[in-house]
Amino acid sequence: MSGIILTPYDGAILGPIAKVLGYLMEGIFFVLDKIGIPNVGLSIILFTIVIYLLLMPLTIKQQKFSKLSAKMNPELQAIQAKYKNRKDNDSMMAMNAETQAVYAKYGVSPSGSCVQLLIQMPILFALYRVIYAMPAYVTKIGDTFRVLADQIIATDKGSFLLNSETSTISSAVKMYSKSLDTNLSNGIIDVLNKLSSSDMSEISAHYNLADLTYNGQLILSNDSTRGLIDTYNNFLGINIGNSPSYMVSQAWNHPDGIQWLGLIVAVIIPVLSALTQWINTKLMPQASTGTSGNAQQDSMAQSMKMMNTMMPLMSAFFCFTLPAGMGLYWIAGSVVRSIQQVVINKHIDKMDIDEIIKKNESKREEKLKKAGIDPKTLNKNATINTRNVNAAPKKSMTQKAAVKSVSDKEKNEAAKDSIGSYVKNAKPGSLAAKANMVRDYNEKNNK
Numbered sequence: 001m002s003g004i005i006l007t008p009y010d011g012a013i014l015g016p017i018a019k020v021l022g023y024l025m026e027g028i029f030f031v032l033d034k035i036g037i038p039n040v041g042l043s044i045i046l047f048t049i050v051i052y053l054l055l056m057p058l059t060i061k062q063q064k065f066s067k068l069s070a071k072m073n074p075e076l077q078a079i080q081a082k083y084k085n086r087k088d089n090d091s092m093m094a095m096n097a098e099t100q101a102v103y104a105k106y107g108v109s110p111s112g113s114c115v116q117l118l119i120q121m122p123i124l125f126a127l128y129r130v131i132y133a134m135p136a137y138v139t140k141i142g143d144t145f146r147v148l149a150d151q152i153i154a155t156d157k158g159s160f161l162l163n164s165e166t167s168t169i170s171s172a173v174k175m176y177s178k179s180l181d182t183n184l185s186n187g188i189i190d191v192l193n194k195l196s197s198s199d200m201s202e203i204s205a206h207y208n209l210a211d212l213t214y215n216g217q218l219i220l221s222n223d224s225t226r227g228l229i230d231t232y233n234n235f236l237g238i239n240i241g242n243s244p245s246y247m248v249s250q251a252w253n254h255p256d257g258i259q260w261l262g263l264i265v266a267v268i269i270p271v272l273s274a275l276t277q278w279i280n281t282k283l284m285p286q287a288s289t290g291t292s293g294n295a296q297q298d299s300m301a302q303s304m305k306m307m308n309t310m311m312p313l314m315s316a317f318f319c320f321t322l323p324a325g326m327g328l329y330w331i332a333g334s335v336v337r338s339i340q341q342v343v344i345n346k347h348i349d350k351m352d353i354d355e356i357i358k359k360n361e362s363k364r365e366e367k368l369k370k371a372g373i374d375p376k377t378l379n380k381n382a383t384i385n386t387r388n389v390n391a392a393p394k395k396s397m398t399q400k401a402a403v404k405s406v407s408d409k410e411k412n413e414a415a416k417d418s419i420g421s422y423v424k425n426a427k428p429g430s431l432a433a434k435a436n437m438v439r440d441y442n443e444k445n446n447k
Contacts, residue, residue, distance in 0.1 A: 041235025
């Protein structure tokens with residue numbers, strides 16, 4: 001393996017990730033070539049399986065969060081209902097404290113699965129880049145196309161190709177205009193990789209590419225021999241370099257009449273893509289779409305339901321218009337995710353939620369003790385505060401007058417007692433111990 005060639009994606013974030021994934025794809029194709037199966041379709045399937053297996057730990061964390069969220073949402077909704085219409089600072093602080101306690105109880109972060117998604121998304125987008133530009137990441141495929149590019153440049157420096165009036169060819173040329181300006185040979189390879197079978201035939205006839213070989217093998221197919229490019233792209237009788245829409249057009253407009261088998265094969269890819277995507281969404285933990293009392297949560301749940309409905313349709317559309325290799329990746333990814341989801345669901349269903357809660361509560365108590373805070377005292381104070389917020393009774397005129405008559409000295413003494421009960425068991429050097437020192441200093445100077 002001689003390394004990365006051509007014009008790999010150079011984005012600041014996705015570029016380095018795509019380069020690493022490109023080496024993985026290069027390794028998979030290298031092994032398949034050594035055992036006599038140099039096939040892009042099989043490489044894409046194995047590549048997809050490896051990537052999703054590597055992402056398995058993140059997927060488990062994400063689904064575990066979804067499962068625990070379903071358990072703790074009723075508690076969060078109860079807290080929101082308890083403090084509804086209370087906008088004063090004390091109530092908001094108490095609500096925040098109780099919410100944080102629930103998250104700590106279940107051992108999850110309020111950011112939820114966002115971190116896992118932020119890690120996964122760049123990897124999946126970079127994976128798409130690698131599959132979409134295989135010659136740029138797989139050396140042997142790139143070298144095969146380079147023989148054709150050298151012949152095109154030697155003939156007319158690519159003039160016929162670059163000025164073609166065929167819409168699909170001109171679109172590919174426009175797409176890779178930057179590559180063509182930077183490195184003509186690499187740019188022509190990028191363009192050739194995007195051409196359909198009929199477009200390649202047109203270019204081959206003009207540049208006499210039919211007899212060119214790479215390592216003693218024909219590069220392009222003729223009536224008697226399958227070329228290397230067709231060998232790379234052929235998967236179960238389908239040229240994955242062509243889009244299903246192109247295959248449908250060819251089958252419908254065939255000189256010998258409509259080729260029904262070709263039509264069916266072309267339609268299978270987008271249909272399977274939509275079906276596997278739908279199965280995948282059904283296996284994922286579903287958010288409740290009922291009325292929770294929280295407008296924001298209800299809106300998000302409805303949006304998620306709409307997205308789950310639209311995703312299969314979107315995947316069918318994309319897989320119909322993009323090269324079949326992308327559809328193969330989409331299908332393989334959905335199948336792998338569905339299998340993962342079944343395994344993860346069984347694993348999570350066996351989890352003892354009560355045991356998890358006990359462990360999380362023990363961890364929380366240990367953290368509080370390290371901070372010099374007595375968990376029992378903290379829980380007691382939190383209960384008192386919550387009780388006061390819940391009650392919030394209306395005071396009579398007599399009670400209001402009594403409250404007003406309380407002196408500042410009595411208030412200060414009450415505050416001191418409250419602070420003292422909170423930090424009296426503070427460990428030396430802790431934050432609570434330092435608070436004690438400040439309190440003692442203030443008492444001495446205020447006498």
